[in-house]
Amino acid sequence: MPSASASEAPRPPSRPASASPPGSPPSAPTSPPRPRATSASRPAPGAPRFADADADADAVASAPCSPRDKAAPAERDHLRHKSATANGHAGAIRRHVAGAPTTVQVRQVVAAPASARLGARRSPLAVRALCWVLHFLGHALCTAAYLVWSQLLLLWPAVWLSAWLYVLLWPWRLLLAWGWNRVRANRPTVLVSGGGSVQALHLARNLYSCGARVICVEVEGVFRLSRFSAAVRRFYTLPAPAASEDGVQRYVRALCDIVQKERCSLYVPVCSSTTAYYDAFAKPHLEMLGCTVFCPGVREVWLLDDVQEVLRRAEEAGLHVPLYYPVARRDDVLRLYESGVLAAGTHFMASAGALGCRDRVKLRLPAARAQFRMPYEMSPQRPWVVVQDLPGEHFLTCTTVRDAVVLANVTCRVLDSGELVPVDHRAVDQWLTAFFSRLRVLRQFSGHVSFRFVVSEASGALVVLGSRVGVSLPYICHDSAHARLLWRPCRRHQQLQQQQGASASAAAVAAGRYWLPDALLQTLRAQPSLRAVRRLLGTVLDKREALFAAWDPLPYCAYYHLQLPTRRVVNLLRNAPPLQGCPLPPTH
Structure with missing residues (x-):
């Protein structure tokens, strides 16, 4: 059989133009397919496929111009120049890669590490450290701003509410001021x-x-x-x-x-x-x-404002009193530590005598002798008394006395958090009646007295811890009827006293009070639950806020937004911790 000529040698099957070599990324979709290449225009098997790019450039250059192209000959010249440049670059690339496979060059580029390409762009260490510090300071400022705003978020609604109530009520006050003042001109x-x-x-x-x-x-x-x-x-x-x-x-x-x-x-x-x-x-x-x-x-103030004298008079009247030890020198307190008296239980020390009533200082004693510090003077002229504070429920009263007879009283239970809860404690009322009935003074006196009690866990007896003269914090649980008892005696109260045997709580309405910031903080600190929300709503609906009044809203804003913040800032600047006193809260 005669041999075939070189031009008629069988060719390997050519790959379609749309197919891509194995491992290469898929090409993007192109415009409508071009006519199939003939044998004269098909490239050689081993040559790179750059002829298609040349054909595309020639086709673009020789394509009929649209009306827009006719109006822009500069664009046609640019296309011809681009086609010639592409042809020149294509020829250079063909000559450069004629003796080496194309995949080798691609592998070398892919294998180049990223650090080598980004090494020149890496910032110095000082710049990166400065950026980190600035980033940290920005987050710190954002956190501080969030904390401040979260606090203001709880307080500002009350401020706006109080301000609007004041604005709405102010015109009415202006209209009624003249006539109301004329009516009150003859009032006491x-x-x-x-x-x-x-x-x-x-x-x-x-x-x-x-x-x-x-x-x-x-x-x-x-x-x-x-x-x-x-x-x-x-x-x-x-x-x-x-x-x-x-x-x-x-x-x-x-x-x-x-x-x-x-x-x-x-x-x-x-x-x-x-x-x-x-x-x-x-x-x-x-x-x-x-x-x-x-x-x-x-003389009556020296009796009722002196803890030692109150305990002595109560003991003489046959009432329960705690263990107390009069001291006049520092050595007396140290001997109590050495004897082991102060090692068990809780004790506090209060100023006694006439000068003690003027100063009215109270300190809690530590359990260890080495921790005892006495920042005040102690001498026979300025004596003190050490009182045992029994474990149990503590109570605080606001007692109104007229002519040495209990006129009204409100008793509050002191919680561990310092909150005062009004209660109806008959044993406290009976103790007050017995104490003032057996108290022997030179003349009958009137005034407000605050007593501190504890119900002992061991014996269950009601034990007095001390007293002071003045209006105490439980007074906020009194109603307006109590004010009439001060300057205008109430016949209705006198009749109730005769019917109920002079009950101390006859004229006192122990309405529950709450502090709005404390109620909100307790709800936020607790685990988020429906029970906490119900407790908050029950507190707001059942009780009255301690300071807020619709007809008098400004004191509420002044106390929470001026007085308390100023007091805390002053205490922070002074950098002096408050003196530790009796575990009972202050009565002012």
Whole structure:
């Protein structure tokens, strides 16, 4: 058989133009398929496929021009130049890779490490450290801003609510101010001290609701909370009685000037910023001006403000008292530590005597002798008393006494968190009645007294821990009827006392109170549950907020947004921890 010529040698089957070599990425979809290449235009088997690119460029260059191309000859010249450039580059690439497979070059490029390509772009270490610090500071600022905003988110709604209520009520006050003041012109004027305390604010509101004209006073350097109240007609400041040697005289003289100027008929000392010791000295001077002082005299204050004297009188009356030890020197306290008396249980030490009633200081004693510190003077002229604080439920009272007879009383149970919960405790009422009935004093006295009790876990007996003269914090659970008992005796209350055997709680309505920030924080700290939300709603619906009143909203804003933040900032700047006192909360 004759042999075939070279031009007629069998060719290997050519791969379609749309197929791609194995391992290469799939090509993107192209325009409509081109005509199948003939044998004259098909490339050789081993040559790279660059002829298609040349054909495409020639086709683009020789394609009929559209109307837009006719109007733009510069674009046609650009296409011809691009086609010639592509042909030149294609020829150069064909000459360069004629003796080596194309895949080798591709593998070399792929195998090149990324660090070699990015090594020149890597930033220095100092720049990266600076960027990290700036990033960290940005996150810290964002976190701080979030914490601040989360706090404001809880408080600002109350601010806006109080502000709008004040704005809405202000026109009515302007319309009724003239006529209301004319009606109240002949009403009695009541002077209330301690205008920076919560209980003084409630006392002023209750007296105002009963028709009295209220004037509030406070010593210098104390926040003037009652000044923001609509119930207070005027507000005065007094010099601090303990600021100088003649401080007591200046304090009494300032009180007399205010009583003469405002024609006050009743003075009710709250004794929150100053002790009843100074108001007792001012009592005879104010009574000479025709102003009744609802406060005991000097001798009665020395009795009721001295913890040691109260425990001694209660013990003489046959009432339960804790173990107490009078001390006059530091060595006396150290001997109690050596004997093991202070090692078991909890003890506190309170100032005693006449000067102790003026200072009214209370400290908690540590269990170890090495931790005992005495920052105050201790001498026979300034004695102290160590009292055992029994474990059990603690109670705090606000007792109103007129002519040495219990007129009204509110008893609150003190929780571990310091919250006061009003309760109806018959044993406390009976103890108060028995104590004042057996108390022998030179003259009958009137005033507010706060007693502290504990129900012993071991014996279950009601034990008194001490007392102080003044309006205590449980007073906020009194209703407005109690204010009438101070300056206008109530016949209805006298009838109830006769019917119920002079019950101490006859005129007191122990309505529950709550502090809105504390209720919100307790709900947020608890695990998110439907029960916590129900408890919060029940508290808001069943109880009244301790400071908020729709007709008097400004004190609420002033207390939570001015007084408390300022007090915390001042304590932080002073960098001095508060003195540890009795586990019972303060009564002011």
